[in-house]
Amino acid sequence: MKHDVHKFIRKHRLIEAGDTIIVAVSGGPDSIALLDFLWKERTRYSIDVRACHVHHQLRDVEADEDEAYIRQFCQKRRIPLYSKRVDVKKYAMASGDGTQVAARKLRYEWFSELLSEMPNSKLATGHHGDDQTETMLMQMIRGGLPIRAYGIPAVRKLGDGVVIRPFLGITKEMIEHYCKQHGLNARYDSSNRARTYTRNRIRQDVLPVLKRENQQVHTHMQRWQEWMKDDQQWLQQQAEESLSSIIIEKSERNVTISCAALLSVALPLQRRLIHLILNYLYGKNSPSITSIHIEQVLELMNQDNPSWDYHLSRSFIVRREYDFCHFSGAQENTLEEQEHILSVPGRIEFADWVLEAYITEDAAFTEAENEIVLDKKALAEPLLIRKRQPSDRIACRGMEGTKKVGRLFIDRKIPKQERENWPILVDGNGEVLWVPYLHRTRVAQAEDDSSCRLVVACCRQGKKKADFTSSSD
Structure with missing residues (x-):
């Protein structure tokens, strides 16, 4: 194991x-082994080794015992320890993030603060080769944007410093053997066995199958991540250099390009050029730009039709x-004219409507x-809330084919002034899912065996329920 870790450290520099290495320690085998390893090799590398621990206040007594174990471990070796308690539950409720995401945000915010306070410092985490494999599989399954490299980088910037992962070249089994060999009685987080988390299911069900096929799968995944990162960086650089050759006009909210110039470059660059344009226009408030958005724009550009419109989010x-393609911000005269991303969980206001989305396990x-x-x-x-469009159709439950949304309003005798402010729920493909109180789609309908149910509820501020015609679907 030591040889593999030293080799990985040298390869990725x-x-x-003179570095100060702050090891992020949870008390588990991975981080404790990393802290012990770097502490024992501190003379070899001429480094100052320290530790930091975040108490998430999620596991009560178990978390307190983890903290006590780490403190005792560091005191015995005279390793400086920095610790902090964060209220993950409170932050998650305020932000709408899931528990795991909220915990990570708070953890890395504090890590960044630590790095800014110490010159020549780096944060080391205990991520290993099995973590790399699990992460890449998760990102592929969830449909990560293919123009970005998947996986965990060996080194990345964080605030004024960097994060390093010296254990990415070894497996969990090697780490546990190291702990046993050196008498490190590491703690075990009970939540790592909970099957409610996707990562745990991949770890328990998928990874053993891959390892039976190839014990070195972690090595191949690591090489794939590194090569893919290099390839993506090169392609991104080529796209950035090609951008000026396709742009005809550019302002803060508008970009006009030549369709012929865009379509003349290689397809991988076409995808990245569209992504660059969208990122520029959205700026810091960029929503999730998916591969579907990019593919739909390219598909439309390759059509013979010389004139069309495609509505993106926000x-x-x-x-x-004809040969000009305009990427532009629509007029923002009223709130009702905009599209809004409905996060899960999340809540938005649309005109005098309020819509909420959440997951139920019932x-x-x-x-x-x-x-x-x-x-x-x-x-x-993502889910979107917007006003109706003339071309909108919905695959109504209990009916064959589709029906025009405009016809729904007419059939239910909804006044014209009401129709313009009525929220429409659509998916990332533009498919109409719900016209509140009028009709629901049969697309993605929850069945008895659905394992993850998403609920979207709505109400109208200042209006009574009697104002609406109930749905017949």
């Missing part, structure tokens, strides 16, 4: 003489006029007239 439109949950229940795994995200 993770450590330099009020942006792609419009073609398999017997039934829809109220102001709700729709969907199979989250069958959905194309």
Whole structure:
């Protein structure tokens, strides 16, 4: 194991003489082994080794015992320890993030602060080769944007410093053997066995199968991550250099390009050029730009039709006029004219409507007239709330084919002034999922065996339920 770790450190130049290495320690085998390893090799590398620990206040007594174990471990070796308690539950409720995401955000915010306070410092984490394999599989399964490298980088920037992962070249089994060999009675987090988390299911069900096929799968995944990162960086650089050759006009909210110039470059660059343009227009408020958005724009550009419009989220439109393609922000006269991403969980206001989305684990949950229940795994995200469009059609439950949304309003005798402010729920493909109180889609409908149910509920501020015509679907 030691040989493999030293080799990985040299290859990626993770450590330099004079560095202060702060090891992020949870108390588990991975981080404790890393702290012990670097502490014992501190003379070899001419480094100052320290430790830091975040108490997430999620596991009560178990977490307190982890903290006590780490403190005792560091005191015995005279390793300086920095610790902090964070309120993950409170932060998650305020931000709408899941527990795991909230914990990671708070953890890395503090890590960044530590690095800024210590010159020549680096943060070391205990991520290993099995983590790399699990992460890459998770990102592929979830449909990560293919123009980005998957996986965990060996080194990345964080605030004024960097994060390093010296154990990415070895497996969990090697780490546990090291702990046993050196008498490190590391702690074990009970949540790592909970099957509610995707990573744990991959770890328990998928990884053993891969290892039976090839014990060195972690090595191949690591090489794949490194090569893919290099390839993506090169392609991104080529796209950035090609950008000026396709742009005809550019302003803060508008970019006009030549369709012929875009389509003349290689397809991998076409995808990245569109992504660069969208990132520029969205700026810091960029939503999740998916591969679907990029593919749809390219598909439209390759059509013979010389004129079309494509509506993106957050009020942006792609419009073609013969050889010109305009990426622009739509007029923002009123709130109702915009599209809004509905996060899960999340809540937004649209005109005088309020819509909320959340996950329920209740398999017997039934829809109220102001709700729709969907199979989250069958959905194309992100979910969007917008006003109706003339071309909108919905695959109504209990009916064959589709029906025009405009016809729904007419059939239910909804006044014209009401129709313009009525929220429409659509998926990432633009498929209409729900016209509240009028009709629900049969697309992604939650079934008895649906394992992840997403509920979207709505109400209208200042309006009574009697103002609405109940749904017949």
